[in-house]
Amino acid sequence: MAAERLGEGVSTPAAAGGGRYNEARLELLLKNIRAGLFHNLGFAAVVVTVLAGSAVPKPVLAGWGAAMLLGLALRYLMVSTIKRWPDRIAIKTWLWLNVLSAGFMGILWGACGLSMFYGLDTVPAAVVMFAIAGITAGVAANGHHRPYLAAYLVPALAPLALYFLMSPALSDKAMAGMVLLYGFILFRIGQVATDKLRYTTDLASENEDLVDSLSTTLDESRRTEERFQIIANYSYAWECWFDTNGHMIWTSPSVERITGYRPSDFQANPALGFDIIHPDDADLVRRAMAYAVNVPSEGDLEFRIIRKDGSPRWVAAVSNPIYDKDGNPCGIRSSIRDLSVQKKLEEELQSLASTDSLTGTLNRRAFLEKANEEVYRSARYDKPMTVAMFDLDHFKQVNDTYGHNTGDRCIVMLTDLVQTAIRQSDLFARFGGEEFVLLLPETELAPALQLCERLRRKVESRPVETDGDPIKITVSVGVADFQQNRTLEEIIAQADAALYTAKRNGRNQVAYGSTVMSEAPARSRPAGIDKLGR
Numbered sequence: 001m002a003a004e005r006l007g008e009g010v011s012t013p014a015a016a017g018g019g020r021y022n023e024a025r026l027e028l029l030l031k032n033i034r035a036g037l038f039h040n041l042g043f044a045a046v047v048v049t050v051l052a053g054s055a056v057p058k059p060v061l062a063g064w065g066a067a068m069l070l071g072l073a074l075r076y077l078m079v080s081t082i083k084r085w086p087d088r089i090a091i092k093t094w095l096w097l098n099v100l101s102a103g104f105m106g107i108l109w110g111a112c113g114l115s116m117f118y119g120l121d122t123v124p125a126a127v128v129m130f131a132i133a134g135i136t137a138g139v140a141a142n143g144h145h146r147p148y149l150a151a152y153l154v155p156a157l158a159p160l161a162l163y164f165l166m167s168p169a170l171s172d173k174a175m176a177g178m179v180l181l182y183g184f185i186l187f188r189i190g191q192v193a194t195d196k197l198r199y200t201t202d203l204a205s206e207n208e209d210l211v212d213s214l215s216t217t218l219d220e221s222r223r224t225e226e227r228f229q230i231i232a233n234y235s236y237a238w239e240c241w242f243d244t245n246g247h248m249i250w251t252s253p254s255v256e257r258i259t260g261y262r263p264s265d266f267q268a269n270p271a272l273g274f275d276i277i278h279p280d281d282a283d284l285v286r287r288a289m290a291y292a293v294n295v296p297s298e299g300d301l302e303f304r305i306i307r308k309d310g311s312p313r314w315v316a317a318v319s320n321p322i323y324d325k326d327g328n329p330c331g332i333r334s335s336i337r338d339l340s341v342q343k344k345l346e347e348e349l350q351s352l353a354s355t356d357s358l359t360g361t362l363n364r365r366a367f368l369e370k371a372n373e374e375v376y377r378s379a380r381y382d383k384p385m386t387v388a389m390f391d392l393d394h395f396k397q398v399n400d401t402y403g404h405n406t407g408d409r410c411i412v413m414l415t416d417l418v419q420t421a422i423r424q425s426d427l428f429a430r431f432g433g434e435e436f437v438l439l440l441p442e443t444e445l446a447p448a449l450q451l452c453e454r455l456r457r458k459v460e461s462r463p464v465e466t467d468g469d470p471i472k473i474t475v476s477v478g479v480a481d482f483q484q485n486r487t488l489e490e491i492i493a494q495a496d497a498a499l500y501t502a503k504r505n506g507r508n509q510v511a512y513g514s515t516v517m518s519e520a521p522a523r524s525r526p527a528g529i530d531k532l533g534r
Helices: 020-051 058-080 091-118 122-142 146-165 170-215 220-234 255-259 263-268 279-292 340-354 364-381 395-402 404-421 445-461 488-504
Strands: 238-242 248-251 301-306 312-323 329-338 385-392 427-432 435-441 475-481 510-512
Touching: 020 058, 020 091, 058 091, 091 146, 146 170, 238 255, 248 263, 255 263, 255 312, 255 329, 279 301, 279 312, 279 329, 312 340, 364 385, 364 427, 364 435, 364 488, 385 395, 385 404, 385 445, 385 488, 395 404, 404 427, 404 435, 404 445, 435 445, 445 475, 445 510, 475 488, 488 510
Parallel strands: 475 510
Antiparallel strands: 238 248, 238 329, 301 312, 312 329, 385 435, 385 475, 427 435
């Protein structure tokens, strides 16, 4: 049975648990649940440590930590003792017990989200949000069981969404929408995983039924050959055999769905199986095939192929050696799966996690990750580096006077101007609202100041369309250069301080330290702007 293959020693008859589909769900849950326990424990420890110095009452925090430990202990007990359960315990019973325990853990994380209502500072609140996001993202590994996913996600994310909805700030309401969208995406992943698992198990059952029906009519010598051929023809994966030189000597019909080539194409050209591998992955596959001649694959080998129509596609292969009657290696049998749907979902999630939805630039978190790498390289190789902070002048007044659509046009206009002027190696990100940051690797201060000045002038000379007459906007810029033994946070803080210098001295300027590097010429401003601050 599925659970027995896990090494748990669990006896789970198919009739008691609802068949192969529930067995497969149990198998996948048991594979991931122990990792989930450590996942929860680690994030809980971080949250307790951070909130210990916040306004959250200590008894409340201690009670939450104790409840979390109790919930984790109960889940561990449920898993570690399953091998001693009698056969009469149905798989469905265990699955629903798992749903109940997951709901309890989701409620605990939802209670953690309620701590933000105590008026947490930025850092503790961010830790709580990222902890809840990390926990819920980890749950996606068990997305094939949708009741489990819903029991965990709904109570965990609802307080976080409520927190942002109760804020009057439009940006916070947008954050609430992002939380709900995030939950929907995770639940959608669960839907896809459920459909895929059900399809796989149903197909396996159909193949087994087909083989069983044939076994009653075929003699022993033909039964083995025809069973193999039928399974190969209906297999969703691309099944193939290679000789020791890497030439394909047999392939299943499903190869056409994945590669666009027919089995006859591979018969006509035995080297085609290797020729269609993406050039960047060819060495990886060649080494793996040489290793697989003697040793079975320990896991999926992911690589790209070039389809007949010229488009790339990600696949995953598992290989096993083939031996002749004397025990000598004579080739490799591979099972290759299409990863296009999975890779697309991964790309979409990565894009949501690292880019700003309005401008398409890096968001704050993604920028800080990449920028820290640049700081490390600059320090190690003694290379120059410059950071600039951009802030649209009187942006609140633009929004209040002309509407948020116009404000968005201003932000997009600034983004377009900067991205067309910088190099591919430069990092540009939206830090929040109307504030942006630009990191210029291997760039001295003087050329960085010249670039910022050119951008300032371009912004000033580029009118922005409104529902009425076009308006002119301006931008203030603060610049800081890298010096040894300084952290990224210190460099950004210096650039931000220079930005305030430019603001205090009349805006529409580039400043370095306490020095304004450009004079602010006469410029057009929306009505009432002069009375506003930053």
